[in-house]
Amino acid sequence: MHFPVQKKIQVGFFIAFTVIVTASIFSYLVAKNLLDNAGRLNHAIEVSKRLEVITRQLKEAESAVRGYNLTKDSSFLNPSIKERIGRISNEYILLRKITAESEKQQRHLDTLQELLEIKYMQFEAGGQILSQQNKESSVKEGEKYMDMIDDKVRDMIRIEETLVQQKSELFHFYAVLWVPVIFISSLVAILIGIYSYITLTREFKLQLHIESRMKSYQRELQQNIQLLNKTNQELEQFAYVASHDLQEPLRKISTFSDRLQSKFKSSLPEDANQLIERMVSAVSRMRILINDLLIFSRAGRITPESIKPVDMTKVLEDVLIDLELPLEEKNALVNYDQLPIIEGSDTSFHQLFQNLLANSIKFASPERRLEINIHHRIMAGRDLEVVKETRWSEKFCRISIDDNGIGFEQAYADRIFLIFQRLHGISEFSGTGIGLAICKKIVDSHNGFIHAYSAPDKGATFVIILPLKQQQEGS
Template sequence: MHFPVHKKIRVGFFIAFTVIVAASLFSYLVAKNLLDNAGRLNHAIEVSKRLEVISRQLKEAESAIRGYNLTSDSSFLNPSMQERSRRIENEYMQLRSLTADNPRQQRHLDTLRQLLLIKYRQLMMGGETATQDKQQSSVREGERSMDRIDHKVQQMVHIEETLVQEKSELFHFFSVLWVPVILISSLVAIMIGVYSYIILTREFRLQLHIENKMRSYQHDLQQNISLLNKTNQELEQFAYVASHDLQEPLRKISTFSDRLQMKYKEQLPPDAVQLLDRMVSAVSRMRVLINDLLIFSRAGRITPESFKPVDMNILLQEVLSDLEVTLEEKNVQITYDQLPLIEGSDTSFHQLFQNLLANAIKFAYPGRRLTIHIHHQILTGAELELKNEVLAQTAFCRIYIEDNGIGFDQAYAERIFQIFQRLHGISEYSGTGIGLAICKKITDSHNGYIHAYGYPDKGATFVVVLPLTQNRKNEEAGAG
């Protein structure tokens, strides 16, 4: 399965970003664990320090009492036992606050407080004058009380050391993984970065190659377009000149045949007269064909400078005026609605409508009055389902020319717009097969379209689609 380059790069950057985020998250956990471990270590040191201070001050107080009992020197009682007890109590309260988040230590502190209260009383009693037996008894009780306090202190210190050990093991676990994870994630990110750089470089070079090819193709296309335009001009000029050159021998043939008929028609046998009539008819058809070819060659000679807003209502009146005699002879009924202004060549539009109406008149259904109805719609290119973005926003006029003539089979809808294409024999309907080809050439030169819909024995509908305004963008889009 082939993935486009931009998708590969997008997936690569997503993986690299995910790896970097995962590495950053893991680094955060390591750093947080390190800070927690350092905090726990400081906390344990502080708790141990407070416990050591309490133990030391108790031992100092006990030593002072012993010295007093042995020497009766009151200086050993300075500071007093009350002051010493107050200092120990301050240390205890700080230790209580320090271990407030540890219920287990709080329970040990509750027990330690009971032991301290007992010790305070012993210190107070030890500072008083007593007999030797009483002093010895007090010393033994003090030693037992001090042993219990030391044991409790050791328990609390052991708890702090255990917590520090647990934190240290967790930190060691993270620290062991941290270096490989960071190394692997860095290598993955570097590999993805190098891969992306290689892909982007390759894509950039490919883009440059494509642009160079496009410039080359564009240059060749411009040359071909210029050559094609030149060839078209030469062909149009050839058709124009050839048609004019053909007119002269036709005139001579027509002149000689007329003289022959005038001077020798009575002397010629019937079959010769028939041949002469057929020759005159052929010359007439040839003259019509040459004139239509001239018109067809001129139909493509439309320049943007000749475009101007054309009032289609006035133009239609002019066309009907030109066809007035034929319309009366054929008893044709024409109805039409108000048409808009359309930018283009008025001469070409005149020829377009005249050919379409003449075509409808020529193919009228025998024995039925011919009716022609002309109406229109204003639509956008998007409504006409044009794919080009420029044309999709352009306003178009869709003109319908409907008749109730003989119609045609829809299978021939495209063929009738080709030059010299006829659906009926010359003996049935006159004509050269060029009229509708001229209509298509005119609509194409105006960036428009023409279609036909036939209904045998019922009629035909010709649809002409023309942009309301002509501009360079329309021409380029139509050419594309």
């Protein structure tokens, strides 16, 4: 399966983005654990420091009491026992705040509080004059509770060390993963960057090559268009000159045949007169054919200067006036809408309607009165199947011309718009087979469409689709 370059680059950048996000998450987790580990270590140091201060101050107070009991020197009680107890209590309060988030440490502090209260009472009692027996008993009690306090302090320090160890292990786990993740993600990002650079460079070069080829094609196309326009002009000039040149011998043939008939008709055999009549008829048809060719060569030839808003209703009414006599001969009934104003050549539109209506008159059914109905609809380009997507925003007028004539097989619907194509013999219906070809040429020159729909003895419908406004070059 072939993936386009744009899709590959999108997938590559998505993978790179995913890898970078993953690496960023790991980096965040490593940094967070590092900070947590440092915070936990600081917390453990702070707790150990406070516990050490409490232990030291307890031992200093106990040494002061013993010194006083041994020497009776009051200087050992300076600072006083009360001040020493106050300092220890302050340290205890700070320790309580520091360990507020640990229920286990708070329970240890509750026990430590009870032991400290006992020590406080021992200090206060030791500051008094005691007998020898009471002194010995007081020392033993002091050592006992001091050992208990030391055990409690060690338990609390052990808890802090355990938490620090746990944080260190988690940090080590992330640190071990972090290095390969960062390495792999960096490697993937580098590879994708190199691939993207190579792909984009190749695509850029290809784009430059395509643009160069397109410019070359455009130059060739422009040259071909100029050559084609020149050829068309030469062909039109040739057709015009040839037609005029053909007219002269036809006029002479017509003149000589007329003289021959007028002078020698009575003396010529009947067969000779018939041949002369056939020759005159052939000359007449040849003259009509030449005139139609001239009309065809000029049909649809529009310039920006000839494009203007055309009242299609007015054009249709003028055509009906021109065809008044043949319409009366057929006793025809013509129904039509008020048509809109359409940009184009009024002369070409006049010829378009005249040829289509003349076609309906020519192929009228002898069994019924000819009826022609002309209707229209304004439609958007997106609602018309024949209009390309690039023209969906344009407005079009769809004009239908229906008649109840003899009709034709739908299989010939495209053929009738070709030049010199006839569905009936010349003995049945007159004409050169150019009229509908002229209609198509006119509609094509106005960037429109024409179609025919019919069935034998069911009449015919010609549908013309014209843009309301002609797109000028450069617009």
